[in-house]
Amino acid sequence: MAAVDSFQNGVLQCEIEPNGFDFSNCTRNCALARMGAAPPRLNSTGTTIVAVTYKDGVVMGADSRATAGNIIADKHCEKVHYITDSIYACGAGTAADLDQVTKMLSSSLRLLELNTGRKARVITALRIAKQHLFNYMGYIGAYLLIGGVDPTGPYLYDVSANGVTMARPFAAQGSGSYAAITVLEKDFKIGMTEEEASNLVQVALHAGMHGDNASGNSLNLVVITPEKTIFRGPIVPDFCNKPEPIESDYKFKTGSTTVLKKKEIKFDIVESMDMH
Amino acid sequence: MWGLTCREDERDTEDALGETFDATAIEAPVSGQFTFPNPPLGLQPKGFVNAHFGPDSSAKSLQFRKGTTTLAFVYEPLTEKDVGGIIVAVDSRASAGEYISSKSVMKILDVSEHMVATMAGGAADCQFWCRTVNKYCNLFELRERSTITVSAASKYFANVLYGYKGQGLSVVCSVGSGSLNAYGILDTYYKPKMSDEEAMSLGRRAIMHATYRDAGSGGVCNLVHITPTKKIRYPGVDVSKLWYEFADEIGRDIAYNPRDD
Amino acid sequence: MSIMSYTGGTVLAMAGDDCVCIASDLRLGEQMNTVAVDQKKVHKMSDKVYVGLCGFHSDAKTVLDKIMFRKNLYELRENRSIKPKVLATIISNLAYQHRFGSFFTEPLVAGLDPVSHKPYICAMDTIGNICTPEDFVAIGTGAEYLLGVSESFWRKGMNSEELFEATAQSMLSALERDAASGWGAVVYTITKNNVNIRTIKARMD
Numbered sequence: 001m002a003a004v005d006s007f008q009n010g011v012l013q014c015e016i017e018p019n020g021f022d023f024s025n026c027t028r029n030c031a032l033a034r035m036g037a038a039p040p041r042l043n044s045t046g047t048t049i050v051a052v053t054y055k056d057g058v059v060m061g062a063d064s065r066a067t068a069g070n071i072i073a074d075k076h077c078e079k080v081h082y083i084t085d086s087i088y089a090c091g092a093g094t095a096a097d098l099d100q101v102t103k104m105l106s107s108s109l110r111l112l113e114l115n116t117g118r119k120a121r122v123i124t125a126l127r128i129a130k131q132h133l134f135n136y137m138g139y140i141g142a143y144l145l146i147g148g149v150d151p152t153g154p155y156l157y158d159v160s161a162n163g164v165t166m167a168r169p170f171a172a173q174g175s176g177s178y179a180a181i182t183v184l185e186k187d188f189k190i191g192m193t194e195e196e197a198s199n200l201v202q203v204a205l206h207a208g209m210h211g212d213n214a215s216g217n218s219l220n221l222v223v224i225t226p227e228k229t230i231f232r233g234p235i236v237p238d239f240c241n242k243p244e245p246i247e248s249d250y251k252f253k254t255g256s257t258t259v260l261k262k263k264e265i266k267f268d269i270v271e272s273m274d275m276h
Numbered sequence: 277m278w279g280l281t282c283r284e285d286e287r288d289t290e291d292a293l294g295e296t297f298d299a300t301a302i303e304a305p306v307s308g309q310f311t312f313p314n315p316p317l318g319l320q321p322k323g324f325v326n327a328h329f330g331p332d333s334s335a336k337s338l339q340f341r342k343g344t345t346t347l348a349f350v351y352e353p354l355t356e357k358d359v360g361g362i363i364v365a366v367d368s369r370a371s372a373g374e375y376i377s378s379k380s381v382m383k384i385l386d387v388s389e390h391m392v393a394t395m396a397g398g399a400a401d402c403q404f405w406c407r408t409v410n411k412y413c414n415l416f417e418l419r420e421r422s423t424i425t426v427s428a429a430s431k432y433f434a435n436v437l438y439g440y441k442g443q444g445l446s447v448v449c450s451v452g453s454g455s456l457n458a459y460g461i462l463d464t465y466y467k468p469k470m471s472d473e474e475a476m477s478l479g480r481r482a483i484m485h486a487t488y489r490d491a492g493s494g495g496v497c498n499l500v501h502i503t504p505t506k507k508i509r510y511p512g513v514d515v516s517k518l519w520y521e522f523a524d525e526i527g528r529d530i531a532y533n534p535r536d537d
Numbered sequence: 538m539s540i541m542s543y544t545g546g547t548v549l550a551m552a553g554d555d556c557v558c559i560a561s562d563l564r565l566g567e568q569m570n571t572v573a574v575d576q577k578k579v580h581k582m583s584d585k586v587y588v589g590l591c592g593f594h595s596d597a598k599t600v601l602d603k604i605m606f607r608k609n610l611y612e613l614r615e616n617r618s619i620k621p622k623v624l625a626t627i628i629s630n631l632a633y634q635h636r637f638g639s640f641f642t643e644p645l646v647a648g649l650d651p652v653s654h655k656p657y658i659c660a661m662d663t664i665g666n667i668c669t670p671e672d673f674v675a676i677g678t679g680a681e682y683l684l685g686v687s688e689s690f691w692r693k694g695m696n697s698e699e700l701f702e703a704t705a706q707s708m709l710s711a712l713e714r715d716a717a718s719g720w721g722a723v724v725y726t727i728t729k730n731n732v733n734i735r736t737i738k739a740r741m742d
Contacts, residue, residue, distance in 0.1 A: 267729075
């Protein structure tokens with residue numbers, strides 16, 4: 001590590017140990033924006049996410065469509081994020097922000113669990129998330145539903161990008177939440193069974209995926225009970241299937257593309273015992 | 277609106293020969309006949325067009341179709357067999373921003389029996405106003421019983437367009453975005469005396485080189501040869517094919533050489 | 538005008554049966570003017586891992602240097618060749634570090650796992666959101682056209698030759714309609730035993 005040490009005070013410090021955000025491009029990007037250049041299009045999870053608490057656990061679910069403008073950027077994106085074995089978070093908003101925030105949450109809670117020797121509590125996850133998001137004044141576009149079961153019971157929290165949080169018996173977020181919340185408002189009851197709760201989440205998701213263009217493709221569910229966590233998905237609802245299977249597929253004969261030049265890099269196959 | 281209408285009292289004057297002189301024959305360009313509905317709320321037409329169909333428009337497919345290379349040159353016949361005249365050559369690409377909206381546009385429009393116009397800029401504007409000029413030329417020829425001169429038609433066209441100044445029209449006659457590249461070829465290889473064969477291949481080559489460098493031009497090269505007696509249209513030639521032929525001809529290896537990195 | 542289409546360029550990656558294909562066009566432009574026709578947007582990271590960088594060419598070069606630096610440091614520290622998934626995470630973190638002043642480049646990673654030879658393809662937006670579909674990913678000015686045509690041309694379980702044809706034909710179709718990309722294309726077919734690099738014939742307008 002001697003070589004690395006000599007860099008410590010050098011310009012490469014931030015490359016080796018990135019510490020928070022790098023704002024070095026901001027001046028240039030703002031100048032470009034003032035010149036009238038359109039900003040690049042970010043992926044967002046125009047989403048339906050739904051979560052419901054029941055008698056002794058939490059059921060959470062999400063659709064799996066990521067969009068960039070009108071383009072479906074990802075048909076099977078994972079919006080039910082793992083935080084700990086018994087805490088999960090569903091996310092709506094800017095896709096990259098959600099990935100990074102939930103990654104940060106899960107690593108800091110894992111460290112906490114290892115340091116304390118106990119299971120992390122849902123309220124801790126909530127507090128870390130809200131403090132992080134509040135710090136950035138809503139510029140990190142992550143809207144989360146954090147749910148889970150800890151020794152003190154099942155919990156469900158709603159976190160918005162500017163740091164507002166709410167405890168909820170049931171919740172829906174994202175662009176499809178308007179459709180989904182009506183289903184929840186109508187059919188939610190205190191003290192449902194696991195089956196009732198997971199059916200309700202699915203029906204609410206269906207409503208969101210059907211009514212909202214930015215949601216769809218398939219859904220993922222996670223059922224968190226005090227004993228175990230069951231992940232189910234991807235489940236493709238009937239209305240998300242292609243109307244009819246394609247009869248003929250495009251097969252190109254070898255040689256249909258004109259190749260002007262060719263180069264081959266051959267590898268010597270070495271049977272390696274090293275399993276990395 | 278600006279127009280070229282004569283004053284009322286100048287009409288119906290008798291000329292020296294005693295024939296009734298039709299004053300409308302010289303007053304013809306009335307540009308105010310066609311009026312655009314103006315955008316609402318007192319918005320300026322030019323700004324309105326730019327905001328909704330210009331390069332800053334959020335709807336890519338609504339951006340006006342632009343990007344073109346067109347050229348024309350005059351030459352004298354080299355031998356007895358050649359006829360000489362004018363070569364008009366164009367590409368065939370219509371683009372809306374980076375999107376190629378058509379690969380086979382005919383950009384040489386008929387203006388009269390012996391006259392053509394090439395279009396660049398807004399395709400709809402070009403087609404519409406060429407039709408207007410075409411109508412004027414036909415009427416002129418019927419009325420005057422003689423063919424209209426190119427300069428007269430151009431003058432009429434210019435006057436009409438000037439009447440719509442500031443309304444965001446986009447009409448460019450000949451040239452286009454790739455024209456600089458085409459000029460390079462024409463300046464190098466143009467000779468006042470050429471055989472017909474030579475002249476046509478020069479036209480095609482200039483278009484081909486322009487389409488190679490300009491992303492707004494491409495497709496096929498359409499060509500018209502206007503001789504002193506008639507107008508001959510030639511079928512389109514794929515410019516990409518022309519480029520590969522050109523590379524073969526000068527023996528240049530144009531295929532990218534894959535490297536190991 | 539968007540900076541993302543200032544220099545133009547398109548990259549497509551497709552996954553097959555124990556093989557991946559990654560194709561790139563060769564144009565470098567300045568808006569509508571074509572400046573160079575030998576600029577591939579695909580770069581070798583290790584034997585079987587390639588990265589594609591589209592968008593603003595200047596940023597793509599900067600980001601490529603940063604990726605190289607981090608990848609080399611990783612390989613020195615860990616003393617093993619990098620897995621495509623690890624490389625994707627490194628690039629994603631790099632891109633997200635610049636969340637509030639991003640590089641105008643979209644990265645794409647395609648390759649085979651150096652041990653299991655499992656294919657891996659992924660694409661990112663400018664701030665590092667990773668998409669890992671099982672079939673194909675596209676970035677750059679022609680991405681929208683590619684996503685459409687690849688949906689028809691891609692099939693499950695293609696071998697390396699079938700995959701090459703599907704990738705090349707998808708790319709050629711997209712280049713027909715994208716003015717900012719083209720002027721030739723190069724296709725890398727990565728299999729367990731070799732990497733085939735082929736320059737394919739494309740339209741030169």
